[in-house]
Structures are given as C-alpha cells and as structure tokens.
Amino acid sequence: MAAAVAIIVIFFLSAMAVSVAAAVVEHTFVVSQVNMTHLCKETLVTVVNGQLPGPAIEITEGDSVAVLLVNKSPYNITIHWHGVKQWLNCWADGVPMVTQRPILPNHNFTYMFNVIGHEGTLWWHAHVPFLRATLHGALIIRPRHGASSYPFPKPHREVPIIIGDWWELDLPQVGWNMKHGSFDFFASGSTINGKLGDLFNCSGVAEDNYVLDVEPGKTYLLRVINAGLFSEFYLKIAGHKFTVVAADAHYVSPYTTDVIAIAPGETVDALVVANAPPGRFYMVALPNQAPLPDTQTPEYTTRGMVQYSRNHSRSGANGAAALMSTHGAKEEEEEEGPSGDVAVAPEMPGHHDTITSFYFHSNLTSLHHPLVPQRVDEHLFIVLGLGSVCKHGRQSCKRGDKNETIVVATMNNISFQHPVATTPLLEAHYYHTGGRNAMEELPDQPPRVFNFTDLDLIPFGPKEMQLEPSSKATMVRRFRHGAVVDMVFQSTAMLQGDSNPMHLHGHDMFLLAEGLGNYDAAKDMTRFNLVNPPVKNTVLVPNLGWAAIRFVANNPGVWFMHCHYEFHLAMGMATVFIVEDGTTADTSLPPPPVDFPTCFGNCDNVLPYELRLENMKGEHNSI
Template structure:
C-alpha cells in the first residue's frame, strides 16, 4: 500500500499529513533574518528555519522533495548518507552530479532510501551555503519492526552548527580569490542557538525538557563547517547505539567525539536529581591551523517542582580540546551490531588492483610575485594523492552519461606519486600539488579498499572523509605511516562499523572496504569545508552492471541547466 503526503503552506509553516512508502516535501529556500550574538543578519534557510525541517521516513521509503530556490544564487541539496541506489541524479553535489538550481527555479529530488536506519541529514552542497541550509533525516524501522533496544520515551534531534556573523558566501569567495584562509566561525550552535557562554547571548539557549526516569533517544548531527566536536551532558552517561544510520554495539560513555558529517543515535536516561544540567560541545582540534575555540551550550531541564539553579550544573565531562587520545579512545570502541537481523557484508579478500592508497594533504599553489594571502605569498590548496580537484563547469555525471569530452580525465592516481615519511619530516616534495578533474573508474560489484593516509604536509590535522553513494566499513586505523605488509593483519573483518564519514587521525591512517554495487558518479571529499573548497576531493565512477537492475537509472526529464 502506498500513502501520499498532502502539503499546505500557511504563514510560512509546512504542514504535512503523514504517509507511508512515498513521501513528498516542499523546501523553500529564502533569505530569513536571524539574531544571534547581538547581530541580526539575513541568511539563506529552508522554510524559514535554522536548522531546517526534519524529514521523517521509514527504512526503504522514497521521498520526493521539491526545492524552490527563492534565494540570490544557485544551490543544490545533498542527502548525506543516503545511498541513492542507481540514482546519482538526485545526489546533489554541485557540478559533480548536477548543475545548481538557479534563483527563481525549482527541482524535485527523488531520494531513495534502502538499508539506512537511524539518523542522517541533508544539506546544501554549493560553496559554503550548507552553513545555514541543513536539517536532520529520521529513518524509522519498517512498520511492524522495532529498534534493537528498548523503545525510548521521546526522540529529540540535536543539531550542532556553526554561526558566522558575516555572509558565508562572501567569506569563502573572498578567501578563494585571495588564496588565504577563510575566517573562522563566531560561535557554535545547538539547534540554532549559541548558548549562554558567549557574550551577548544570555537569552539564546536551547532547552531540552525531560521527565525523571525516562529514556530519550538523542539524534545528534554534526553540521559544523570545520571542526570535529566533543559533546557531553553534565553528570549523565550517554549510550551510543547507532552511527551514520547503522546500529552498533552499545557504547556507554561520558562524552562522544563526532566529526562534521557524522550522525549518532544516543540513549540518555534522565536518572539524576531534579535540576538543570549543561549540555556542552567544544571542538577537538590538535592542529596548528586556526579554529573556533569556543563552547556552545544548551540546558537539560528536568520537569517537576524544584528551584532552578542560577547556573545549570556543570560537572564538565568534556576532554581537553587537543586530547587526541580521548578522541581515539572513543572512536576505537565503535563496532557494528552485526547480528542475524542486522547483518554486515564486509569484503574479505582484496587484490592489489582493488586497493587505493590515498594521501590527504593541505598544500599551496604558487602565485606569481607572491601575490596571494597564503603561506609564503602562495594560495592555500588541498589534495588527494597530490591532486587538487578542480570543480568543472559541466557536471561530471552529465559528461559521463553523455560521453562528453574535456570535462574530466580517468587517471586519478591509485597510489601516491611519491613515497616519503608521510607522518614525519616531509620536506617540500609534495607541497605544491597538480590541479585537475580526475576520476577513478571502478567495475560494478568489485570489492574496494581505500586506505586514507594523513600527511604532515604544511598543516596536519584530522580529516573526516565522506563518500557519496555508499556506506563503507571501517576495518582498520592507526597512527603514523600505513604499513602495507603488517597493518592488514590488524584489520577487524568481523564487526567493523558501517559508516559514510570516517575521521582520519592526524598523521595517521584509516582503511575502509565496500562493494562497488551502486552504479553512478559519486563524490569523495573531506567534510572540513575549507579543505573541500581547496581541492581535497575526488570522484569515483562505478560502471553499470550486466542488467537493467544493476545499471544507472535514466536521468529525470528536468535536470537543472548548466547554462
């Protein structure tokens, strides 16, 4: 049986009548005024809210989202973590799978959910517009199924975001034109509010009301632009039960570390005395680069008769900002649930031709007469295997589908062009990358392993790497240089977590595996927005399989025009 959604727009509010299997949403992108930190600014939002509206579906459903662009510039929307089987046409990254929806135009995305279950999110995928254009996706179990844990009392969403007092589009355009580092954010937010630890922000705080004795499922999204984050609630333990819309063995902890792009489902039991408690989030950052060194706050407020404290309880459980051991200790505990009901499918055997060894670096591009604002008068850049990705003006998917020439080349290097001490004293041999629109072509159904190797080129830091069109298994990680002989023997091939975004440790490595069973054009990039803007990107093209059911779908009739 197929249900239908009916929509009514009343005074800017979107009213939705629930349906099953097929869902319809309308997104209106428009400039909206918001006041934070004593600053009122106009910013691009969806349906006038920051964060934007939550999409609710069930596992295996399909959603049609009609995006009306009433803003000033072209924009696209990406459905982060949704595999979109055979349907890259609705994946969303600008000039990779589509050209932008121009101002005054609209486009309907067909978002196909398959095995995802839990929390994902959607966001703009055009320049830096995702700073204000984003929102959660809640994927419930199929009807008649339950969670693999006791039913929670309520399921609030917690979206961590970045607040910039200026125009984010002007900010990144200025930085790219001068070659310098873009300005850092002015604050972090929880559900749109910076919290009362910032100056001129005493009234702007999100409050989550809870009933003593009840258990809540917090659906946490890191939509922050350029920082991984620690998150904790004073005097409360957190039990993480899912990451990136895949269930994991429960991990009970006093804090989490969550990278930009990642989501986590967390059970919270309100088992403390009646009072108000701080919910805090601060960055994890162990690099010499500039970053937003502030803390955002919200309040966990117990319902009942008591005198609220002047200041919420703050027995801080957040690690130090540069505590890489705390970050690693949390991340290393994540294991897939891997049960009969929630199985995993990890490639067990990888040949040399199926392995990509990819170095990720921050670099510079030489400017004539040292005329740029980056180090030594050069332009800041970033790369994968010493190739800084050049976004084309015609989208890669259209070029691939129509066999257009001079848009991309198929020579993305599957190994570093130079071998050196990646995590040590690297010198200048890969400081300046080549620039190109290079893709890697993969046969349908092939098992793939990618080893991401962090480097000490210019500025080393953690890199959250995201792959569109797939979830992948995090089978191994470590610090220092990856050893192709000994490190594969340490892999976890039994219950590795299935994720879509993975943090690569500073001057360390991460190995992921997946089956290339989703034909299409898929973007792979760092989810630190400044690194992606500088070129820490690549494209994987998975060829069609032997049947219609294993081949890319035909394009919809009205894709946005590139002209």
C-alpha cells in the same frame, strides 16, 4: 506545477509497487534569506522555510521522498541527502556540476528518491560552498516495523541534536576567498539546535540555551548530527552517560561512554536515561583542535541544558544517588543557571585532546555481522594533506611563505578542480558526450613516500617546501561494476596535522581499522576487522594517523568523495568515483527523470558556480 505533481505520482506509483506499505513523504523547501539577530548583530542568513536548523524529514525505511525546492535566494543551490545511497538514482545526489546543474535563483526543482537499507539518523544539507552552515536539517529513518523493532529499549522520546556554527559573514564569499588562498575568516560561535547558549552574550545578556526537558526515569534517544564546517566536537551531559547504539544510520554494538566524539558529516544515535537527581545539567559541545605546532584558529564551545520537569517528584529518578556518587566527583563546580537555580557543568576533554576521539571511533563495531567481501580487486593508498600551486598558472614559483603560491588541499598531491564545462559530469558520463581529456585519474599512491606524520612538516620550511608542489585537476577514478575496493587514507603533517572526515557519496564503507602514525601494511593489515566492522558513510581519519576502508562499487553513477571539513573541500580535498554500469538493467544507471534539466550540449544559460560568484561580487557586502 501540475506536470510536476503528475511526474511525482508516476515515480512513486512505480516505487510503491515494490513495497505496498511504503509511503510517499512530501516536503516543500523554500530557500530564502532572512534576518537573524545574535551577539547584538543582525545577519542576513540563507535558510530553508525561514528556520535554522531547517525542517526535519521523518520517514520509515523503504519510504519514498519528494522535496520540491523553491529557490528564492540569490545563490545557485543544490541539496545533498547525506548518507542516502541513492540506489540507481545518482541523478538525485545533489552535487553541483557533478550530478546536476545547480538550481538557479527563482527556479524550482523536485528531488525524488527512495530510502532503503537504512535505520537511524542521516541528514540533508546544501552542497554549495559554505552554505551548508545554514542550509541543513535532520533525516530520520525509523524501522519498517515500528519502534518496537529497535534493537534497544524503546525510548520515551527521540530528539535531534544538531551541532553547528554561527557565522556573521557572507558564506559563499568566504568559500570563494578560501579557495583562492585567503584563510582569515571564522565563525562567530557554535550552536546546538540553532542556539548559541549562555557562554555567549550580547551586551551582558546571555544568549538563549537549547533546553531539553526530561522526566525522571525516562529514556531519550538523541540523534546527534555535526553540521559544523570546521570542527570535530566532544559532547557531554553533566551527570549522565550515553549508550551509543548507531552511527551513520547503521546499528552498532551498544557501548556506554560519558562523551561522544563527532566529526563534521557524522551522525551518532545515543540513549540517555534521566536517572540523575532532578535538576539542571549542562549539555556541552566542545570543539577539539590539533595541538601546536599546528595553526590555531578560533573555535568555540557552546552549551545547552538538560532540565528535569518540575511537575515530577524530585525523588523519581532510579539510582540517582549511586550515579552522582560515581560521576559527581568528576563534574565541575555547579553554576547558577539562567533561572537562578544551580546547574551542573561537565568536565570536558582538553581542547587539544585528540586521543579521546581516536578511542571513541575505535570502539565502534557493527551490531550485526555485515557481509564483508574477502576478495579485493583494487588497492588505493590516499595521502591527505596540503600543498601549493603557483599563482596565475605559472609553472614555477617560490614556495614556503612567499606570496607566489596558493595553498591547496590534496589527495595524492592533486587538488580537485570543479569542471569548467557547463555540462555536469554525470550527464557527460551517461550520454557519452566527452570530457575525458579534461580529467585526470586519481593515482593509486602518492608520487613520493615520506615520513607523513613528521611534525617538522607543519611549519613552512626547507623540508616541507620539497614536498609542497601540487597540481590541480578534475580528478576521477573509474571502477568496473561490482569491484571491491580497499582504500587506506593517510593523514599527514603537511602544513597542518588535522584529522579528515572523508565522506563517500552513493556507497557505505566498512571501516576495517584505524591507527596513529604512518600506515604499515605488513603490520596493520593483520588488524583488519573483517567480522563486524562499523558501516559508515563518513570515516574520520585521525590526526596524524590513518584509516582503512573497504567498499563495493556496485551503484552505477558519478559519486563525489571528499573531506567534510569545509575548508579542505573548498581547497580541493576531493575526487570523483565513476562506477560503470553492470551487465543487466538492474545494475545499470537508468536515464534521468523526465523533468530532469539536462544540457544536451546547450547549457549556455548556466554559469559554473565560480563564474556566477564572480559576477555577483558587486551585489554583496565585501568581507
């Protein structure tokens, strides 16, 4: 432990030399299993520091962070700092067997990184199949010059709102089953800040609501995070509106809306003014879902409560009567609240309404005009969908709804396969220890062009079966340092019509445009916003639509790019971007930290995640 502390001191003395005002923010995360009871059932849950959600990390832009992770769980663990660019520090990105060896049970590891160039809300989560459902928390980054430098009125309070899932199953086992073609496993509920809310009950007793107490006339900054595994959510508060001011820790041009649409991986910062007549107002999170003929799965609405403090005058809200006359007619019937008084519930979008999400995301523009490169070096057209591979490695098999295939998720018809070697890709790349022969390059475009959004492709059938065959590979794409890359993501109807929240590690993306239907370069490139596009780390590709992004490959290292729907990730909708070193020391990846566990060709004691889970099957209850 003394050696680890000394390493941290050395690391941060060098970091603080850059900015004397920067602080070192230290945390200890103990990953363990605890019993939690919801819905009349006690469930063994893997959490950090005994809490769900996990602890928030609050820092100032430019600060350094050190998190000592103590793994007392039975699982291999890594933590990903979602949206943190990890500038020249790919070693701390936290993707098992891509950037690091996983942290074994009864082992420790210290993550050390700086947070530069972000203000707003990011988050942290496990990057182990399905365990991010319970291993996650907020990462809040405030301006270097204090809240007075916010580009919006200083809020009275800042409140994380984390939307998530409640599972009663062994989550790593669910991930293993889904990767191997079994899909009949679902969450038991949805949560706001760990609370299921009173739409769920146990033997007739309502579950606890998350309650936000507000004072009339005060302004609250909600830092909204979607930590759910499967669903995009619509968030509304009866009788109130949001002013959206940031997304993915970048300021956006403020705009007012009564609904926030947020996909897994995304964050949204929004101001809410407590200017309704004091009372009780439901905060509702409703998951949307692609309509039929798409497969319908169990997804659950949850709700919390916004409650005006009783020790303030009921006449203290400015403009309350005007607000209710404008919005009250659209609210649903009032419901009797848990304490006996009535609570107002909002009118929500339809469960199959996906256009509201499209409009919400299309409204995002950057508050400050970012410098968007005009010259583009590489163009990629990435088709996102499902397909199948033959079981047992066979070269041919019957497709469709036969039992001879495994359904996989793909990018340009290739499903990502985690490396079977015991040396992480980053280490192999840095030390030039080989492994290129085991990798396949992500193609510039799909092998076949077809009507990507043809609804006839959703059910099994003769048209779909012609396009279904796919392959599995450890898929990578190499970029020279500084290359400007344009990518168009095209969602498809192949066996499903889902949206796809695509997350790029180590870089931000300019969201240039998005649309519904099939992308048409001749027409759609004229719509690219090169003036004030939103800057994102997670871009939602709409249902049966497309999104065009641009990024600069200027952060050397090995970076994961994947869909943030956990079932798509488990099924292989991922790839690895390798950004080569530049020509100078400050454009090249430094060596790993001195305490970083490297293999140097000897990682025999570390089993890949898949093999370890195989060995552990007998230790867990079967699903």
